[in-house]
Amino acid sequence: MFKSKLREAVICLGAGRVTLRYPFEPAVVPPKFRGKIQFDARKCIGCGGCANVCPPRCIVIEDIGEICRITFHLDRCIQCARCYEVCPEEAIWTTDQFETATDDKADLKSEMTLWMSSCQRCGRCFETDNAIDRFQSKRWRGRGPGEANKRGIFPVKPPLEFMPPKSLVRESEE
Amino acid sequence: MIRDFCARMVRNSLWLFHTNCGSCNGCDIEIIDVLTPYYDVERFGMKLVSTPRHADALIVSGPVSRQVAPALRRVYEATPNPKVVIAVGACAVGGNIWFDTYNVLGGTDRIIPVNVYIPGCPPRPEAIVYGAALALGLVPKKVTPQKEKHLPPGFDLDAYLADYAVNPRDDLP
Numbered sequence: 001m002f003k004s005k006l007r008e009a010v011i012c013l014g015a016g017r018v019t020l021r022y023p024f025e026p027a028v029v030p031p032k033f034r035g036k037i038q039f040d041a042r043k044c045i046g047c048g049g050c051a052n053v054c055p056p057r058c059i060v061i062e063d064i065g066e067i068c069r070i071t072f073h074l075d076r077c078i079q080c081a082r083c084y085e086v087c088p089e090e091a092i093w094t095t096d097q098f099e100t101a102t103d104d105k106a107d108l109k110s111e112m113t114l115w116m117s118s119c120q121r122c123g124r125c126f127e128t129d130n131a132i133d134r135f136q137s138k139r140w141r142g143r144g145p146g147e148a149n150k151r152g153i154f155p156v157k158p159p160l161e162f163m164p165p166k167s168l169v170r171e172s173e174e
Numbered sequence: 175m176i177r178d179f180c181a182r183m184v185r186n187s188l189w190l191f192h193t194n195c196g197s198c199n200g201c202d203i204e205i206i207d208v209l210t211p212y213y214d215v216e217r218f219g220m221k222l223v224s225t226p227r228h229a230d231a232l233i234v235s236g237p238v239s240r241q242v243a244p245a246l247r248r249v250y251e252a253t254p255n256p257k258v259v260i261a262v263g264a265c266a267v268g269g270n271i272w273f274d275t276y277n278v279l280g281g282t283d284r285i286i287p288v289n290v291y292i293p294g295c296p297p298r299p300e301a302i303v304y305g306a307a308l309a310l311g312l313v314p315k316k317v318t319p320q321k322e323k324h325l326p327p328g329f330d331l332d333a334y335l336a337d338y339a340v341n342p343r344d345d346l347p
Binding site: 018019020022023027029033036038039040041042044055056057058064065066067072073074075076077078079080097098099100101102103105106107108109110111112113114115 | 211212213214217264267268269270271273281283289290291292293294295297298300301303304305307308312313315316317318319320321322323324325326329331334335338342
């Protein structure tokens, strides 16, 4: 019995260290990981598709006259990335940030304020300035002067598992 | 002297009492995962105890259902002071998809005060370790709210909101 205990001790010593040194070293997330959502107000057109499909309704859209205020209650976000899938402009995406623990609930409430204008024919709000600017740019949905529309009106996105995780640092603005 | 000794002991080891308040067991599995040798939250002196009278911290998972809310209140009162309440998971933090359901309170902070929120559905084990380290003051807080605006140049948002509060234009849909 003593021999077997000795053998066990040798096995344990040979196994090495298995514990992650996590809080003192940065952790790596797998490539399919969906973390905290992030958005870009310059790309958003205020269509409300994300708020329509959000299962816990953590995206709330509020129309205040010609102001569209979108509130993200990230405390109840389940990180399903449906908002990323339905967004036609890729204005919202999931990052690899998982360290969202906090002692103040107000840290989990993000907000986006957009200036909208109302159509004279139908009376519904739509976003004007940056959307029209993007019509003339080459990169907007692959359409430009003299270019055929290869991708169609709504671009087909690759599924999320083939997308590399976007880091929190935003790409440099052109 | 005894008081200082006790305070130092409490600071160095946090004994946890795990309370399931209607959780789907996803967060509970992740909490058990944190206690395994791979993540090993016992490095910080944390371990699960079987009664709230021995505990320094409560770990709450699940949206607090109406049936369990008085029991959670009693568990909170049975825990000796000073105590820390850690809400694990999107249910315990904000109610998840049950935030406005009739039989669920929707969040732990509707019935007891919460010190550390760990959102996620379920949170990664690393996220729970991070939240535990945050409760002990080992790591800084990293999350900040994202507030973005896209307005015409020179637009006074506060003046517009104040004007809209006085005379809302209802003809806009």
